[in-house]
Amino acid sequence: MTAMGSTSTTTSVDTVDPTTGLVLQSYPAMNAAEVEDAVAAGAAAASVWGSTPVAARLAAVARLAEVLRERSEDLAALVTREMGKPIAEARGEVVKSAVTAEHYAAHGSRILADRPVPIDAPEGVEAWVSHEPMGLVLAVMPWNFPVWQVMRAAIPTVAAGNGLLLKHSPNVTGSALAIAELFTAAGLPEHLVTALVVAEPDVPATVEDLIADERVAAVTFTGSNRAGEMVGAAAGRASKPSVLELGGSDAFVVLADADVEAAAAAAVRARFTNSxxxxxxxxxxxxxAAVADEFVRLFVDGVRALRAGDPTDASTEVGPLARADLRDALQRQVDESVALGATVAIGGRSGRGSGSGDDTDTGWFYEPTVLIGTGPGMPVFDEETFGPVAAVAVACDDDHAVALADHTAYGLGLSVWSRSTERAVALARRITTGAAFVNAVVASDPRVPFGGTKRSGYGRELADAGLLAFTNQRTYWVVSGH
Incomplete structure (x- = not known):
């Protein structure tokens, strides 16, 4: 492989509490020899694991679910410390990971079973498709769901017989190391899942070198478009499979015949989950337009009632942003949109907001915010806003709603609200996304595929597709001996 390793003078990775801005812990960054050792050990473990019977692999995945539940409090507390997620939501993502492990433990044998292919031929041909592990998979993961986004990729990847090299976001390094340890605690082979601690200046070159390494079979990535373009290009040069999930700017469409009260209540959850x-x-x-005033009134009332503040408090619904630069980027999007004609209905500034009951200004908080009068040409409408800011636009009719909803480079999810499911589904079919939810908030679920279109990426995680994503779907064509 291409030589890897630190080319910077950075020798450690720090995690920081976004509630206070203070350093939590410092971790030594891996040098080139340590990364090489991790790749070699991971490839060896994956080779052995791939020949392990499916039943034994799925039994280990079931044990992983048990370990996740046993350690849910400690793991959730670590997530909250490192990226500021409200503790109730942090517990939820750990439990969701356990549910996903249980799903694959229960259904993996069916999904991975050889699939017979009927062949009408006189010579007695027997044909089938086998789903065989590929080897070692590189997972480059983001910080916003430190456990769930890793597990939704790692669990099916490991269940399929592969190993995993985890390159997590530096600001959740403690969570990354804890996740890797969960797999060995569940009885899976040592080194099968390894967390790489890489100094941030060295991440692009290290990831590119890993993708080029012949011992790495594939790559899965969740994160920004800029980093995703690099990962996708590197995978293409190496002729390796990749799955990219690159974010989104989902539309929440409320038609004139919708239950406006239900839609507004759901809109608060849909926008402000995970801050x-x-x-x-x-x-x-x-x-x-016919219901816009009512919707905005109810929506703003719901946002005003949100409790922002200390994410370790179980009653907190909105915590800080994970980093100071994210807060600054959000403020720029709001300010530029207001300058272009948007109106702030509530919020619009750094801080904890009116629902917090806390006047302190420490940490990277941003007020839960609603902008009205938005539309194409404004940053809050054209760009992905990664924080507690909602952009409301008014549609004249269904055709205009389609045009506004589809006016985006992204295509991840869509939510449509109407008392007529037929009307809602018909409208959803005119908008390009990876998922469409009717009278429901967009969410991921282990029973259905998850992924995007357009600039939101390609490939699918979860469900049958996620388990088969990194398998060699190998054709067998056998003619009986004569």
Missing amino acids: GQSCVCAKRFVVA
């Missing part, structure tokens, strides 16, 4: 730091958070609210 708005989610690829599948609804970001653009496209509302029919």
